[in-house]
Amino acid sequence: MIRHDDGRGEASRTGPSRRGLLTGGAGAVAALPLSAAAAARPAPHGAAQGERPRMAVKLRVNGRDHSLSLDPRTTLLDALREHLNLTGSKKGCDHGQCGACTVHLDGRRELACLTLAAAAQGRAVTTIEGLAEGEALHPMQAAFIEHDAFQCGYCTPGQILSAVACVREGHAASDDQIREYMSGNLCRCGAYPKIVEAIRDAAPRMGRG
Amino acid sequence: MRPFHYERAADRAEAVRAGAAAKGPADVHAPTQYLAGGTTLVDLMKLDVMRPATVVDINALAREHGEIRVGAEGLRLGALARMADVAADPAVRREYPLVAQSLDLAASPQIRNMASLGGNVLQRTRCPYFRDVSWTACNKRDPGSGCAAIGGVTRRLAVLGTSEHCIANYPGDFAVALAALGATVDLEGPAGRRVIAFEDLHRLPGGAPHIETNLKPGELIVGFAAPAGPWTRRSLYLKVRDRQSYEFALASAAVALDLDGGGVVREARIGLGGVAAKPWRAHEAELLLRGRRLDEAAATAAGQAAFAGAVAHGPNGFRIELGKRTLARALLQAALLKTGRMEA
Numbered sequence: 114m115i116r117h118d119d120g121r122g123e124a125s126r127t128g129p130s131r132r133g134l135l136t137g138g139a140g141a142v143a144a145l146p147l148s149a150a151a152a153a154r155p156a157p158h159g160a161a162q163g164e165r166p167r168m169a170v171k172l173r174v175n176g177r178d179h180s181l182s183l184d185p186r187t188t189l190l191d192a193l194r195e196h197l198n199l200t201g202s203k204k205g206c207d208h209g210q211c212g213a214c215t216v217h218l219d220g221r222r223e224l225a226c227l228t229l230a231a232a233a234q235g236r237a238v239t240t241i242e243g244l245a246e247g248e249a250l251h252p253m254q255a256a257f258i259e260h261d262a263f264q265c266g267y268c269t270p271g272q273i274l275s276a277v278a279c280v281r282e283g284h285a286a287s288d289d290q291i292r293e294y295m296s297g298n299l300c301r302c303g304a305y306p307k308i309v310e311a312i313r314d315a316a317p318r319m320g321r322g
Numbered sequence: 323m324r325p326f327h328y329e330r331a332a333d334r335a336e337a338v339r340a341g342a343a344a345k346g347p348a349d350v351h352a353p354t355q356y357l358a359g360g361t362t363l364v365d366l367m368k369l370d371v372m373r374p375a376t377v378v379d380i381n382a383l384a385r386e387h388g389e390i391r392v393g394a395e396g397l398r399l400g401a402l403a404r405m406a407d408v409a410a411d412p413a414v415r416r417e418y419p420l421v422a423q424s425l426d427l428a429a430s431p432q433i434r435n436m437a438s439l440g441g442n443v444l445q446r447t448r449c450p451y452f453r454d455v456s457w458t459a460c461n462k463r464d465p466g467s468g469c470a471a472i473g474g475v476t477r478r479l480a481v482l483g484t485s486e487h488c489i490a491n492y493p494g495d496f497a498v499a500l501a502a503l504g505a506t507v508d509l510e511g512p513a514g515r516r517v518i519a520f521e522d523l524h525r526l527p528g529g530a531p532h533i534e535t536n537l538k539p540g541e542l543i544v545g546f547a548a549p550a551g552p553w554t555r556r557s558l559y560l561k562v563r564d565r566q567s568y569e570f571a572l573a574s575a576a577v578a579l580d581l582d583g584g585g586v587v588r589e590a591r592i593g594l595g596g597v598a599a600k601p602w603r604a605h606e607a608e609l610l611l612r613g614r615r616l617d618e619a620a621a622t623a624a625g626q627a628a629f630a631g632a633v634a635h636g637p638n639g640f641r642i643e644l645g646k647r648t649l650a651r652a653l654l655q656a657a658l659l660k661t662g663r664m665e666a
Contacts, residue, residue: 165325166325166327168328184325185325185326185327185328185377186323186325186326188364207368208365208368208369209361209365209432209433212430212432215432221406221435222431222432222435223432223435223436224361224432224433224436227359227360227361227364227365227436228360228364228436229328229357229360229364229377229379231328231330231379232357232360232379232381275431275432278431279431282431284431292567293566293567294431295431296430296431296566296567296568297429297430297431297432297433297568298430
């Protein structure tokens, strides 16, 4: 099954989207060996095969409420990517070292990879998909494009979420301060000078809030 | 990550009740673990270093234990206060600069937004042999299995407080400031409330490196208190590291000084980080400085005294000299601070 809707309106396109093809294709390839391995493994502690305890988790993401049934181990990042199909938040290191999974929780920048989905209940989650106002990009998104503040783009959603918070916190007063308060977001392409430029430029355009 | 039961405690009583089910010492393998920011616990669960059967989410306790208060009697911090909020508090920055700086210089902005103070002081060593379970010898992870770090890559490991069974270092910053200030910790457990000296919270590895703290089963840190004193304003946290930001200390020093008008030390409070098995208070260096004019010779002598008992393990030897110089520089910088306090 291919799902096209990644929260950015790609479902309205005709034909499969690039992302839909990628996620669908990967799933199809993985299906055979995974189910074969599961069949060979004995059921643990008499539990029915493939059944793990699930818990009801309610998440509020980009202003929309979602009710999910999740394994307690599910991180917020996996809930967003695998269960809500919001693949803008990226899995880099998955250990809180790279910042690619940065999202806002109640307006604060935090790491979705080290947050259990269950522990994010009752908090408003904002991802890169929720930053634009309809077709109008957030000033920080626009500035990243204008300043060419990325190459491969993998770290970019995390950089942008972090940058928005950095400005709102009042930590974008100088290039040095921007560098210090953006140190939790790594960019292996080395786009750092352009990222600093983009943040410096977007800060006054963001106003207060 | 191994399967676990997730529970959410509505308040302190519920949290302690859930924790009371835990048996045995509060070590890496305690079957019940409290979850606040998750920045240490979730990481180590993913690495399979920690394998709790039950995770008790205590974030709701922020309502009763989230305070940040600077008063005449001293500093009071709730265990659920977040690192970023304490670091940004104007009164903390003014009256306890070493505390604000130790938090500001730690981790990344995202992690500082998440991490609670209680979890921060309990963060576990970054010793690579502890974090990577493919190394079978780690007395901290698996008591009696040996120590793969001794004779291994030791560059970042401890030179103070180690034993022949473990040379892991305590990696945190905030705890070093608490040690210097002679802070206390409020604990809540199945047997009720007790207050202990912060210096007694962490244990030296000795023959039981897997027991890292003196917390009793199910016991929960609910707050910290640091006494007021004429030294708190003239204080700073100096952190020396491989990268300028978002990096653990190779060596750090938390210093707080009370000087008379002539620059003679009435009182010195010194904590050392990065270099020791636990948050380290350098009592010998404090004693040496008392009554002495704080010049370069005195600062250098304090560094010598603080590291007199240091033991090198191969590649980490350079950090003895680095630690001495870090402390000396911190002392000299603190002596130059303009504190804005009227001399009594």
